[in-house]
Amino acid sequence: MRTNDVMLQTATKVVTFIILMFAVHIFFAGHYTPGGGFVGGLLTTSAIVLLMLAFDIETVKKILPLNYVTMTAIGLLLALATAAASIIFDVPFFTHAYDYFDLPLFGKTSLHSAMLFDAGVYLVVVGVTMTIIQTIGEDE
Amino acid sequence: MSFVFLIFLPLLAALFIPLLFKKVGKIHTGWFVLVVPVALFIYYLSLLPTTIDGGNLVSEFQWIPSLDIAFVAYIDGLSLLFTLLITGIGALVVLYSIFYLDKHREQLHNFYVYLLMFMTAMLGIVQSDHLITLYLFWELTSISSFLLIGYWYTRDRSRFGALKSMMITVFGGLMMLGGFVLLSIMGDTYSIRELIPQAAELATHDFFIWALVLVLFGAFTKSAQFPFYIWLPDAMEAPTPVSAYLHSATMVKAGLYLVARLTPIFALSGTWMWLVAGVGLFTMFWGSFFALKQKDLKGILAFSTVSQLGLIMSLLGASAAGYHIDNIAETTFKYAGFAAIFHLINHAVFKGSLFMIAGIVDHETGTRDIRKLGGLMGLMPISFTVAMIGAFSMAGLPPFGGFLSKEMFLTAMLSLTEFDLFSMDVWGVLFPIVAWLGSVFTFIYSFYFVFHTFAGKHKPEELPKPAHEAPIGMLISPIFLALLVIVIFFIPNRVGDWLVKPAVMAIQPFLYNSPSEVDVHVSAWHGFNTELFMTLGIFAVGGLMFWTLHKWQKSYDRFPDSVSLNALYDNLMFMSDTGANRFSKLYMTGFIRSYLVYMFSFVVIIVLGTLFLTESFAFDVTNLAPIGFYEIVILLALVGSTLTILFSKSRLTAIIALGAVGYSVALFFVIFRAPDLALTQLVIETISVALFLLAFYHLPQISRKEERMRFRLGNALIALGVGVTMTLVALSAHSQKFLPSISEFYKETVYSEAGGGNIVNVILVDYRGFDTLFEIAVLGIAGIGIITMIKLRMTKKEGQHENK
Numbered sequence: 001m002r003t004n005d006v007m008l009q010t011a012t013k014v015v016t017f018i019i020l021m022f023a024v025h026i027f028f029a030g031h032y033t034p035g036g037g038f039v040g041g042l043l044t045t046s047a048i049v050l051l052m053l054a055f056d057i058e059t060v061k062k063i064l065p066l067n068y069v070t071m072t073a074i075g076l077l078l079a080l081a082t083a084a085a086s087i088i089f090d091v092p093f094f095t096h097a098y099d100y101f102d103l104p105l106f107g108k109t110s111l112h113s114a115m116l117f118d119a120g121v122y123l124v125v126v127g128v129t130m131t132i133i134q135t136i137g138e139d140e
Numbered sequence: 141m142s143f144v145f146l147i148f149l150p151l152l153a154a155l156f157i158p159l160l161f162k163k164v165g166k167i168h169t170g171w172f173v174l175v176v177p178v179a180l181f182i183y184y185l186s187l188l189p190t191t192i193d194g195g196n197l198v199s200e201f202q203w204i205p206s207l208d209i210a211f212v213a214y215i216d217g218l219s220l221l222f223t224l225l226i227t228g229i230g231a232l233v234v235l236y237s238i239f240y241l242d243k244h245r246e247q248l249h250n251f252y253v254y255l256l257m258f259m260t261a262m263l264g265i266v267q268s269d270h271l272i273t274l275y276l277f278w279e280l281t282s283i284s285s286f287l288l289i290g291y292w293y294t295r296d297r298s299r300f301g302a303l304k305s306m307m308i309t310v311f312g313g314l315m316m317l318g319g320f321v322l323l324s325i326m327g328d329t330y331s332i333r334e335l336i337p338q339a340a341e342l343a344t345h346d347f348f349i350w351a352l353v354l355v356l357f358g359a360f361t362k363s364a365q366f367p368f369y370i371w372l373p374d375a376m377e378a379p380t381p382v383s384a385y386l387h388s389a390t391m392v393k394a395g396l397y398l399v400a401r402l403t404p405i406f407a408l409s410g411t412w413m414w415l416v417a418g419v420g421l422f423t424m425f426w427g428s429f430f431a432l433k434q435k436d437l438k439g440i441l442a443f444s445t446v447s448q449l450g451l452i453m454s455l456l457g458a459s460a461a462g463y464h465i466d467n468i469a470e471t472t473f474k475y476a477g478f479a480a481i482f483h484l485i486n487h488a489v490f491k492g493s494l495f496m497i498a499g500i501v502d503h504e505t506g507t508r509d510i511r512k513l514g515g516l517m518g519l520m521p522i523s524f525t526v527a528m529i530g531a532f533s534m535a536g537l538p539p540f541g542g543f544l545s546k547e548m549f550l551t552a553m554l555s556l557t558e559f560d561l562f563s564m565d566v567w568g569v570l571f572p573i574v575a576w577l578g579s580v581f582t583f584i585y586s587f588y589f590v591f592h593t594f595a596g597k598h599k600p601e602e603l604p605k606p607a608h609e610a611p612i613g614m615l616i617s618p619i620f621l622a623l624l625v626i627v628i629f630f631i632p633n634r635v636g637d638w639l640v641k642p643a644v645m646a647i648q649p650f651l652y653n654s655p656s657e658v659d660v661h662v663s664a665w666h667g668f669n670t671e672l673f674m675t676l677g678i679f680a681v682g683g684l685m686f687w688t689l690h691k692w693q694k695s696y697d698r699f700p701d702s703v704s705l706n707a708l709y710d711n712l713m714f715m716s717d718t719g720a721n722r723f724s725k726l727y728m729t730g731f732i733r734s735y736l737v738y739m740f741s742f743v744v745i746i747v748l749g750t751l752f753l754t755e756s757f758a759f760d761v762t763n764l765a766p767i768g769f770y771e772i773v774i775l776l777a778l779v780g781s782t783l784t785i786l787f788s789k790s791r792l793t794a795i796i797a798l799g800a801v802g803y804s805v806a807l808f809f810v811i812f813r814a815p816d817l818a819l820t821q822l823v824i825e826t827i828s829v830a831l832f833l834l835a836f837y838h839l840p841q842i843s844r845k846e847e848r849m850r851f852r853l854g855n856a857l858i859a860l861g862v863g864v865t866m867t868l869v870a871l872s873a874h875s876q877k878f879l880p881s882i883s884e885f886y887k888e889t890v891y892s893e894a895g896g897g898n899i900v901n902v903i904l905v906d907y908r909g910f911d912t913l914f915e916i917a918v919l920g921i922a923g924i925g926i927i928t929m930i931k932l933r934m935t936k937k938e939g940q941h942e943n944k
Contacts, residue, residue, distance in 0.1 A: 031897060032898055076916060
């Protein structure tokens, strides 16, 4: 059943990027203003889902040839590794470190190991939700 | 040097094994593995001079300091002896396995990873001074044994045997953990070394007897004592190197180690002595008696191992007598402890070689069925010689090591008749009698094993493969062990001074100040005494009975299988399986709506019940915010869309209405200024509606003719109950605040402690990072679950498993 969805497709091409940019923004902003890895991940997923609704799963797979199961695994490992890294510095498991750095382009920036952990969360959320959606969607 | 880390060396090496197997396929992976036990053996050998003088070494590594859990490697005579056995026999077994397991056909990486894992576990058991880590390693041996028995996992028998051993040993392990916990409560320490000096106070404690019995459960299940031995014969499905290593030389001796190690704590109790000596001796007789029923070469060896373990166990029990005797050096009670350790060494050596020979016979003829074998003497002369040496040592013939320890065993059993505590003076006379009977059967099955395999008529037509001698590589390890058997006979006192006496010190630390005080001299000739006549009797009766074996062996088949311990195990497993299944089926309908009914009714009952019982309901409106216009509008939308879900005729409408409910809640969050929640809720609603639409295809059809929603009183009551409960809880929670809100704490520390600004997110990644870590793990598991349910659905029962 193909319907005429030119409008949806055209809008999607623009909107997807806006959502993705917003997702990235929200992910990085999470530590100081509303947002974080979880919401960021969900927003990213929703962008991909929008693509899937406008086009179809096969097309989206070609656009984003990602293995979401691997992505989940990488996310879990990243989160665990961040938490475990503190052991090397002889502080209890899950102690975060943070400081301010002067980076080119960004200026004075706060870098925080919690961000790495959050990146793990982000990857797991995207990975799992997309795995679920893709497996259910492909199963005919 | 912190040798506590050496325990983990095999585990570390295991990480590289799969890589080596994949990348360096030309060289048998076993050669790389071999390096590990050899290196460890050489290192531990260098510690020997310390323990010979009765010294000990301790190396510690804090693991969980807050719970007082640490890895403590404690090397004394006993643990070093076991360590050397583990690494030494381990090296020989790995060498043997290189020729036994084909590098092209077998999944060597699995095999060696499990084997190395086992090595770490076993080293951990014998070196741990800390009860909790000892338990950890204990269970790790059960797990690696499970994996190794099930190594040929396509065979039904392998999986059955693996599960059986796991069930029994893990059951025992859990019991033992209970015993350990009781011990640590009584002595207020986890350290065995610190518990031992408290032995006298511990013995009067209320928990003492419980701890004793529970610990023995662990030791008896692991060391295959009656009635738990039934897992060991089934464990013979493992590849033969594994049987030689785990199921005769090392793992099954973990129970003996534990009993030996804890003897100083428990020996004052008569229960301990009776249980350990009695069960051990009965097992010795039982195992040797039923070994003759077996038709499988490895089956015979399995029962023989059960029997020999029982023998050592009974000696350890008898060694407890030494705690009640003054001036032990002048009595015959001093022999039991020495004999236990001495026989343990002998057994590891000769049984290892016998298992390897059984493997060779299997490998070169294609069968282990003793009825098909025979006459291999001429075809496999070297194997025959090795088998003969091993079996004669087991039977207790001179000039082999087993003769010496068997004599001492009889001495120790005879000494029990002179013991006058714990009603031993009445029943003690049973010990030498049962010991003698067991020895007679040991003699017969040893001969049965060798001569029915190697002597008699060769039956080439019954063998799957034409028999021939094994390649030399495979013979190196058994020949080496056989030589040791003879060497031990000629230098027993060297072995005694170096290995046995330091270990005896650990069993009876109160009695001796240094290993040299253990006044036992081993000699092959004691003059004409009771032991010698008993031995001669064993040879005579055993020889006669072996001669007439074909006449009476059939009578074993009269024992009905349905009343055996195995049948009991099978029935228990069957009952727990089907019983649990039936019970679950009573309430597991497969409909999520039924489950929701259970869950919500329990929530209502529990929460409302608590509210009323504790009279904690309170109602206070003074602090409430005024209800504004927006709240009312959203509330109406919320209620409206909820009702739409209930009464809508099409599923699509219901799904969209469900989305509307979610969005209204999100709006509430916006109004109450919780941007994080609102944001998350909005995205979640969007995605879950999309998901719902995707899953639409899979949902069962709602019938075209819309049947009227029937009114169900039960469901209505539950719905009402949940609503009321939530309202009451919310109101009460708001009306009475005993504690200040935790948000103040977060507000104060979010920047100073965590360096963040957004409390919600900082809670997620920092304050409660553990929760998040586990949540994403659960999320990952859920993803895997959905893939398996959808992608890997088996269309029909495929014949994946060949049944051999």
